[in-house]
Amino acid sequence: MLDTYNRKINYLRISVTDRCNLRCRYCMPEEGITKLEHDEILSLEDIVRLVRVGAGIGIRKIRLTGGEPLIRRHITQLIAGIREIPEIDDIAITTNGVLFCSMAEELKAAGLDRVNFSLDTMVAEKFEFITRRDHRTEVKKAIFKALELGLDPVKINTVAIKGFNDDEILAFAKLAYDFPLHIRFIEFMPIGDLLFWSQDRMISSEQIKERIEQRYELTPTKLSKGSGPAVYFKLSGGQGTIGFITPMSHKFCSECNRLRLTAEGKLRGCLYDKREIDLKAALESKSSDEDLKKLFIQAISLKPSEHHMNEGWGKDNLRKMSQIGG
Ligand SMILES: Nc1nc2c(ncn2[C@@H]2O[C@H](COP(=O)(O)OP(=O)(O)OP(=O)(O)O)[C@@H](O)[C@H]2O)c(=O)[nH]1
Numbered sequence: 001m002l003d004t005y006n007r008k009i010n011y012l013r014i015s016v017t018d019r020c021n022l023r024c025r026y027c028m029p030e031e032g033i034t035k036l037e038h039d040e041i042l043s044l045e046d047i048v049r050l051v052r053v054g055a056g057i058g059i060r061k062i063r064l065t066g067g068e069p070l071i072r073r074h075i076t077q078l079i080a081g082i083r084e085i086p087e088i089d090d091i092a093i094t095t096n097g098v099l100f101c102s103m104a105e106e107l108k109a110a111g112l113d114r115v116n117f118s119l120d121t122m123v124a125e126k127f128e129f130i131t132r133r134d135h136r137t138e139v140k141k142a143i144f145k146a147l148e149l150g151l152d153p154v155k156i157n158t159v160a161i162k163g164f165n166d167d168e169i170l171a172f173a174k175l176a177y178d179f180p181l182h183i184r185f186i187e188f189m190p191i192g193d194l195l196f197w198s199q200d201r202m203i204s205s206e207q208i209k210e211r212i213e214q215r216y217e218l219t220p221t222k223l224s225k226g227s228g229p230a231v232y233f234k235l236s237g238g239q240g241t242i243g244f245i246t247p248m249s250h251k252f253c254s255e256c257n258r259l260r261l262t263a264e265g266k267l268r269g270c271l272y273d274k275r276e277i278d279l280k281a282a283l284e285s286k287s288s289d290e291d292l293k294k295l296f297i298q299a300i301s302l303k304p305s306e307h308h309m310n311e312g313w314g315k316d317n318l319r320k321m322s323q324i325g326g
């Protein structure tokens, strides 16, 4: 379905939990965030029903995120339920990877197509600093396990933070050169209660690209799967790609194709817009599929033309990244 600005909306990102087994400094305080109770979040059956309704208005691609999606109980059942919806042609997760190895085969058998891992540093002490946990080895194993299982393409999300990981830009590029991995540098966004964010910690994708081009030749390319916001480049002679996600330096809102469902069942038209439609309340008041469909259409009609993160520098968003689903 097209929105007010003629954008085709076909991608639903679902936060399946607001909880997490890491505590990335830019995302959560040590004590965690809201910790919703079980009856405050959508049930798996409700999520499958909402995806079916979404498919009726043109949703084709689903991403499960959070918080950490792999700590949601019975996540494989959820994937299997979504897999049965014939219109859905891509089911992906975004995960920190800590629990992935122990669940990988099950996830694939349930119908998972592919996975994006988050990894901001390859240095043990820095990993422990940024995530406040010591799980780097599990994440590394998870990335290679996904390659081994053929969950193609395997993407890595790296939030670029000046003074923290800008000294690892070439090391990440080498990873994409040596392995069929797609490393995406994400510009640091002022979201949530700005736990670690500051304007001088931002690095633009342009600066990162210049640094990589000192060592590697980059040529524009496209990936077979993933109509997400990244712009990709092949590394000449290498196996993988480098991607740039540029919400701050080059907004990609004019191509935005997504809706977001929070763990509490609120449907959002934009990562950075407070307006939400309460689907959980609608489910509790026994709304029909037709009523739910109308609410999806309403959420699409509320999508803004673009975000305004650089104006209030993040002070205007009530929800945290882990609640909205990244
Ligand atoms: N501002 C903004 N940032 C986004 C949006 N979608 C994704 N991002 C950023 O990009 C990061 C990576 O997103 P992923 O969860 O891996 O999803 P994706 O990039 O859509 O995935 P692919 O389908 O594989 O391309 C997110 O955590 C956000 O930081 C968006 O719509 N707006």
Ligand SMILES: C[S@@+](CC[C@H](N)C(=O)[O-])C[C@H]1O[C@@H](n2cnc3c(N)ncnc32)[C@H](O)[C@@H]1O
Pocket: 020, 026, 027, 065, 066, 067, 068, 069, 094, 095, 096, 116, 117, 118, 157, 158, 159, 186, 187, 188, 189, 190, 191, 197, 321, 322, 325, 326
């Ligand atoms: C909120 S997490 C949820 C999924 C999962 N726990 C993970 O880390 O992959 C999704 C993504 O959002 C990114 N993210 C969180 N806060 C961010 C910020 N302020 N700016 C840019 N990306 C951010 C994380 O690095 C991660 O890649």
Ligand code: SF4
Pocket: 020, 021, 022, 023, 024, 027, 028, 066, 067, 068, 096, 118, 322
């Ligand atoms: S970025 Fe992902 S892994 Fe890190 S604290 Fe947030 S939800 Fe957890």
Ligand code: SF4
Pocket: 252, 253, 256, 257, 258, 269, 270, 271, 272, 304, 305, 306, 307
């Ligand atoms: S900031 Fe909002 S409008 Fe822009 S791409 Fe992201 S979700 Fe879409």
